[in-house]
Amino acid sequence: MTSESKSRITGTVQVKRGLAEMLKGGVIMDVVTSDQAKIAEDAGACAVMALERVPADIRRDGGVSRMSDPEMIEGIKAAVTIPVMAKARIGHFVEAQILQALGVDYVDESEVLTPADETHHIDKWAFTVPFVCGATNLGEALRRISEGACLIRSKGEAGTGNIVEAVRHLRSIIGDIRKITQADNAELFQWAKTLQAPLPLVQEIAETGWLQVPLFCAGGIATPADAALAMQLGAEAVFVGSGIFKSDDPSPRAKAIVEATTHFRDADILAKVSRGLGAPMTGIGMDDTVKFAERGW
Amino acid sequence: MGSPQVRPVIGVLALQGAFAAHERALASVGAATRQVRTPGDLAAVEALVMPGGESTTMARLLHTSGLFTPLAARLAEGMPVFGTCAGMILLATEVLDGRADQHGFAAVDIAVRRNGYGRQIDSFEADIEVVGLETPFHAVFIRAPKVERAGSAVTVLAEHEGVPVLARQGAITVASFHPELTPDPRLHGLFVTDNDLTK
Numbered sequence: 001m002t003s004e005s006k007s008r009i010t011g012t013v014q015v016k017r018g019l020a021e022m023l024k025g026g027v028i029m030d031v032v033t034s035d036q037a038k039i040a041e042d043a044g045a046c047a048v049m050a051l052e053r054v055p056a057d058i059r060r061d062g063g064v065s066r067m068s069d070p071e072m073i074e075g076i077k078a079a080v081t082i083p084v085m086a087k088a089r090i091g092h093f094v095e096a097q098i099l100q101a102l103g104v105d106y107v108d109e110s111e112v113l114t115p116a117d118e119t120h121h122i123d124k125w126a127f128t129v130p131f132v133c134g135a136t137n138l139g140e141a142l143r144r145i146s147e148g149a150c151l152i153r154s155k156g157e158a159g160t161g162n163i164v165e166a167v168r169h170l171r172s173i174i175g176d177i178r179k180i181t182q183a184d185n186a187e188l189f190q191w192a193k194t195l196q197a198p199l200p201l202v203q204e205i206a207e208t209g210w211l212q213v214p215l216f217c218a219g220g221i222a223t224p225a226d227a228a229l230a231m232q233l234g235a236e237a238v239f240v241g242s243g244i245f246k247s248d249d250p251s252p253r254a255k256a257i258v259e260a261t262t263h264f265r266d267a268d269i270l271a272k273v274s275r276g277l278g279a280p281m282t283g284i285g286m287d288d289t290v291k292f293a294e295r296g297w
Numbered sequence: 298m299g300s301p302q303v304r305p306v307i308g309v310l311a312l313q314g315a316f317a318a319h320e321r322a323l324a325s326v327g328a329a330t331r332q333v334r335t336p337g338d339l340a341a342v343e344a345l346v347m348p349g350g351e352s353t354t355m356a357r358l359l360h361t362s363g364l365f366t367p368l369a370a371r372l373a374e375g376m377p378v379f380g381t382c383a384g385m386i387l388l389a390t391e392v393l394d395g396r397a398d399q400h401g402f403a404a405v406d407i408a409v410r411r412n413g414y415g416r417q418i419d420s421f422e423a424d425i426e427v428v429g430l431e432t433p434f435h436a437v438f439i440r441a442p443k444v445e446r447a448g449s450a451v452t453v454l455a456e457h458e459g460v461p462v463l464a465r466q467g468a469i470t471v472a473s474f475h476p477e478l479t480p481d482p483r484l485h486g487l488f489v490t491d492n493d494l495t496k
Binding site for chain 1: 313334350351357382396416423475
């Protein structure tokens with residue numbers, strides 16, 4: 001939603017997507033307290049995601065997972081100078097309204113929380129605050145963009161410390177973008193049908209060779225090498241959830257992941273920053289795991 | 298320095314932020330570019346664009362990458378630099394509302410307030426008049442720094458609501474907005490031609 005005064009216009013697509021541009025090449029870290037937010041900022045995070053429990057704990061505790069307490073979000077906003085994001089449940093536009101009123105910089109309409117609507121996502125055009133949404137494939141990404149998302153992240157499988165699902169999602173999204181750039185006009189109609197995505201967005205990808213908004217990686221990053229893998233696959237920045245504050249020694253690991261994301265093609269630097277970080281979070285396999293990524297439609 | 302047959306290479310500081318958009322804008326005005334992440338990269342360029350992004354993140358990475366000292370030396374030698382948003386913060390002599398440990402290059406005599414225009418919901422677009430351009434430039438401000446003081450050595454090239462938003466001191470140009478996010482390449486063109494980076 002845009003609003004216009006005499007000498008400035010706010011809430012435009014340009015300023016919403018613009019903040020995502022500023023986050024590129026950076027690491028957005030999940031934090032649950034002001035102290036963690038400060039550790040993240042000191043380590044070089046380009047933004048923090050304020051939430052009550054990291055995904056690994058949400059997975060362990062079960063039950064319904066909701067938007068965080070505004071008091072906790074405000075505490076984190078006051079503790080750091082970098083952008084603060086927060087999560088709303090899929091389809092829960094009132095949680096998003098509250099987060100906008102709190103002045104958060106980005107809302108994550110997230111499958112990590114329990115969905116509030118099994119059919120509809122939030123109409124994100126109705127907001128001044130920008131939204132990030134998860135996607136497992138290109139069709140899902142384009143449906144979210146058509147609803148007003150200004151940043152797409154892979155869903156991966158949050159709270160597992162296992163990068164395999166994020167790799168699957170990035171390969172699927174980026175692989176299909178590559179194929180679309182080779183398609184002729186007739187094939188683009190079929191692509192739109194197959195992806196269940198709006199034709200104009202598919203045609204735009206064929207022209208530009210990339211998504212309309214930045215594409216970041218989330219879900220399962222636990223090591224500097226994981227972050228660099230996501231970047232080399234084509235992600236433009238990374239979210240790290242449980243991977244930092246569920247590890248043995250969060251601060252050095254956070255710093256190492258920041259450096260690995262910047263120098264993602266430099267194996268010498270990656271080798272240097274990967275040393276002596278202590279144990280990463282204990283990962284879990286996918287066989288018996290509840291898949292958060294299946295939430296969202 | 299490059300021989301007359303070789304186009305000068307303009308570096309784009311690629312530690313974090315909107316460096317890719319700057320590369321596109323520079324390419325559209327015919328400049329050769331190179332991403333700068335290490336001292337070796339810096340030694341290979343003749344000018345530098347410092348992009349928007351998070352200034353705290355970049356400040357940390359300037360130190361871990363070993364770029365801070367050589368970049369400070371190049372600034373002192375008069376290397377042409379264009380700093381936008383976070384780049385402006387890193388080049389300013391005084392940063393208000395920054396982190397206590399935040400110190401940059403102090404190369405342009407301005408005081409800037411981080412996020413001086415507010416949070417993301419206050420980010421905005423506006424048309425500004427720029428010295429040297431015949432028609433207004435459409436500027437995008439994102440969690441922008443606000444210039445609260447400009448010293449006598451600083452030439453203000455554009456203002457918005459009476460506040461400087463584009464300024465120059467010597468070979469260094471700074472903007473609180475993002476010329477790389479709009480398709481209008483005129484400011485990148487001015488940076489290239491004013492600093493003789495086309496030959």
